[in-house]
Amino acid sequence: MLFSVNPLNWFRQSLKLDAGVVKAILPRSLIFASLGIGVAYVHVVQPTLELNVVGSLTTNVACNLVLGLLLVFRTNAAYDRFWQGRQAWGMITVEIRNLSREIQITIPAIDQKTQQEKTDLFKLLIAFAIATKLHLRQQTLTTELDQWVSPKILDQCRQASNPPLQISLWIRHFLKQLSQRHSITPIQQMIILNQLNKLVEGLTYCERIATTPTPLAYVSFLRKLILIYCCLLPFHLVAQLNWWVGFAMMAIATVLLGVDEIGSLMDNPFGNDPTDLPLDAICDKIISNVESTKAFVAEDQGATSETTSSPHSVEVAVSSEIAFPQANSA
Numbered sequence: 001m002l003f004s005v006n007p008l009n010w011f012r013q014s015l016k017l018d019a020g021v022v023k024a025i026l027p028r029s030l031i032f033a034s035l036g037i038g039v040a041y042v043h044v045v046q047p048t049l050e051l052n053v054v055g056s057l058t059t060n061v062a063c064n065l066v067l068g069l070l071l072v073f074r075t076n077a078a079y080d081r082f083w084q085g086r087q088a089w090g091m092i093t094v095e096i097r098n099l100s101r102e103i104q105i106t107i108p109a110i111d112q113k114t115q116q117e118k119t120d121l122f123k124l125l126i127a128f129a130i131a132t133k134l135h136l137r138q139q140t141l142t143t144e145l146d147q148w149v150s151p152k153i154l155d156q157c158r159q160a161s162n163p164p165l166q167i168s169l170w171i172r173h174f175l176k177q178l179s180q181r182h183s184i185t186p187i188q189q190m191i192i193l194n195q196l197n198k199l200v201e202g203l204t205y206c207e208r209i210a211t212t213p214t215p216l217a218y219v220s221f222l223r224k225l226i227l228i229y230c231c232l233l234p235f236h237l238v239a240q241l242n243w244w245v246g247f248a249m250m251a252i253a254t255v256l257l258g259v260d261e262i263g264s265l266m267d268n269p270f271g272n273d274p275t276d277l278p279l280d281a282i283c284d285k286i287i288s289n290v291e292s293t294k295a296f297v298a299e300d301q302g303a304t305s306e307t308t309s310s311p312h313s314v315e316v317a318v319s320s321e322i323a324f325p326q327a328n329s330a
Contacts, residue, residue: 020265020273025257029250032230036249039234040242058233067229070222071259074214078266081209085269085277088205092132095199096125096286099192100293106188107178114183117174122294123148124171129286131163132203133279136210136270164203171196206270214267226256 058064100122109115127148134141141158149157153170157163175196179189230253237245265275 018274020275021258021261024261025254028257029253032234032253033246033250035231036234036237037243037246039238040245043238043242058229058236063225063229067225067256070225071256074219074222074263075259077214078263081214082266082269082277085206085209088202088209089277089279089282091202091205092129092199093282093286093289095195095202096129097289097293098195099199100125100290102188102192102195104293104296106192107184110183114178114181117178119294120150121171121174122290124153124167124174126283126287126290127153128164128167128171128199129283131157131167132206133270133283135162135164136206136279137272165200168196168200168203210268210270214263219264223260226260230256 103118103121107114107118109118127145130144130148131141134144141154141163145154145157149167149170153167157166160166172193175184175189175192178184179186184192230249233252234245234249237248241248262275265271265273269275269277270279
């Protein structure tokens with residue numbers, strides 16, 4: 001399983017702090033807390049000042065409604081990108097499974113060269129998933145690909161601007177060679193090519209998500225509204241909380257800034273953050289699926305391979321069929 005949910009860990013998960021989110025919002029939360037303490041100091045020194053008049057703007061229904069709606073839209077937009085990324089990787093996983101199945105079943109290993117090409121195709125499917133993960137994370141090709149592609153293909157991938165697309169070209173190249181030697185029929189080739197096209201389509205979906213950020217004007221307006229709200233709120237709370245207004249601002253700012261930060265982290269679901277998609281686990285699952293498909297051997301395939309590998313047995317079988325009618329005629 002890529003993840004597990006234990007209902008008994010509800011309190012543990014509630015009290016657990018995300019280090020990445022806390023680290024990002026802590027400086028801003030401390031600034032708003034300091035602002036609250038400063039407002040409390042002014043309120044104690046000059047109690048005659050009507051500070052709550054300034055803070056009364058935060059009780060306006062329109063202000064609170066707009067802020068709440070923007071936070072909801074921000075969260076929904078970020079999760080929609082996260083879910084689209086998961087759907088795209090689901091498409092990649094499905095098509096790799098389908099391609100590995102078709103390669104194993106429809107392409108007979110009639111000779112050593114064909115068997116080697118089948119093995120190379122299986123490795124290229126795994127390399128496609130790993131290269132897609134590294135490409136979306138904007139990382140250079142690491143040693144993860146060394147065991148799955150030849151040095152020639154690896155050098156081309158390192159020079160290419162889109163390594164997974166380069167690998168898809170090599171998959172198409174091997175399929176063309178198999179078709180030219182009539183190892184697969186035109187119908188089988190058409191089925192495999194359609195699955196390869198969908199594999200590239202999944203890659204394109206991921207690239208669209210990674211290269212299309214949330215509109216800057218939308219995010220900028222939300223952050224301006226949070227800033228104004230957190231700057232005015234201490235003036236409204238200071239009359240009731242006095243020196244405690246700093247702690248109240250720390251808590252309120254952490255909530256508002258945390259929602260915005262989570263949305264920022266989920267805008268790109270292909271990174272290494274805990275809130276991102278578990279791409280390493282997905283690639284490990286793909287490797288396991290392809291290896292298990294590669295190890296599959298049907299009974300008729302085993303019989304066929306034994307027959308083709310032993311021409312002497314074919315000659316004996318043919319001679320016995322010829323001799324059988326002679327015995328009857330005698």
